[in-house]
Amino acid sequence: MLGAVDPLKDIEHYAQVMKAPRIRESAARLAEQARSDGWSHEDYLAAVLSREVTARESSGTQNRIRLAGFPTPKSLGKFNFDYQPSLSREMVAYPGTGVFSTQARNVVLLGPSGTGKTHLAIGLGIKAAQSGHRVAFAMAVDWVARLKAAHAGGKLPAELARLRQIGLILVDEVGYIPFEQDAANLFFQLVPSRYEHASLILTSNLPFGRWGDVFGDQAVDAAMIDRIVHHAEVLTLKGASYRLRNTGIDTLTSVRAGNAA
Known part of the structure; x- marks a missing residue:
C-alpha cells in the first residue's frame, strides 16, 4: 500500500496487476533522474506512462505486421x-x-x-x-x-x-x-x-x-x-x-x- 518503506515494490505490484511490467522498469530507472532534475510528481508520472504507451504501441505494431x-x-x-x-x-x-x-x-x-x-x-x-x-x-x-x-x-x-x-x-x-x-x-x-x-x-x-x-x-x-x-x-x-x-x-x-x- 502507499507509504510503504520501498515504494518501488508497491509500483512493481501495481504494474503486475495492470499487466504493465514496463511501468516497473521505467519507474525505477527514472526515479533518480526525477530527483536530481527536480521533476514534479506530474512530470515523473507522465514520463513513466509515456514510456509504457510507446512500448505498447511498438509491440502492437509488430503484432499487426506479423499477423498481416x-x-x-x-x-x-x-x-x-x-x-x-x-x-x-x-x-x-x-x-x-x-x-x-x-x-x-x-x-x-x-x-x-x-x-x-x-x-x-x-x-x-x-x-x-x-x-x-x-x-x-x-x-x-x-x-x-x-x-x-x-x-x-x-x-x-x-x-x-x-x-x-x-x-x-x-x-x-x-x-x-x-x-x-x-x-x-x-x-x-x-x-x-x-x-x-x-x-x-x-x-x-x-x-x-x-x-x-x-x-x-x-x-x-x-x-x-x-x-x-x-x-x-x-x-x-x-x-x-x-x-x-x-x-x-x-x-x-x-x-x-x-x-x-
Whole structure:
C-alpha cells in the first residue's frame, strides 16, 4: 500500500496487476533522474506512462505486421525509385502516410512483372499497420479460395463482415490466373462489401481494360473497377523486371512485358 518503506515494490505490484511490467522498469530507472532534475510528481508520472504507451504501441505494431501475412517485410524506404522512373517518391507520399486507410481509400498498382508492385504494396501495408490499422495480405487466388470456403459453408455474409473489420486488405497478383465465373462473382462481392468502409490495395500485371479477361464478365468487371477507383490512388509502373537486372535476359523480359500488355 502507499507509504510503504520501498515504494518501488508497491509500483512493481501495481504494474503486475495492470499487466504493465514496463511501468516497473521505467519507474525505477527514472526515479533518480526525477530527483536530481527536480521533476514534479506530474512530470515523473507522465514520463513513466509515456514510456509504457510507446512500448505498447511498438509491440502492437509488430503484432499487426506479423499477423498481416506478408511473404517478406519490405519497406518503402528500400524501394529503388531510381530503377522505376515512372514513379516518384512524391507519388507515393500520400499513400505512404497510411492515412488512406483511415479514409477508406484504395491503392491500385499496375505494371509488368518485376517492376516493384508487391514491394510497394507491402511497404504501404506496413505503414498502415504502423498507423494502427489491421492489415491482411494474400494473393488474389488465395482470397478467392477463402471466399469459396465461406460460401460452401453458408457463411459468406459473415466472412465478408469479418473482413470488413480489417482496415486494409492487400490483394496481390490480380490477373495472373483467370477466374472461373463463380470465383469471379465471389471476388466481386468482396469489393462492394468494403466500398467506403475499408481499404484495398490491389496489384495487377494487366491494365484495367484487360480485367474483363480475368473475370469473364465485362459488366461485372466495369462495376467492380468503378467501385475500386472511385476513391483510389492508381499508380502505373513501367519498365523491365528489377529481379532480372544485370542478367542479360532482356529478350525474355520483353516477351513477358508484351504478353502482359
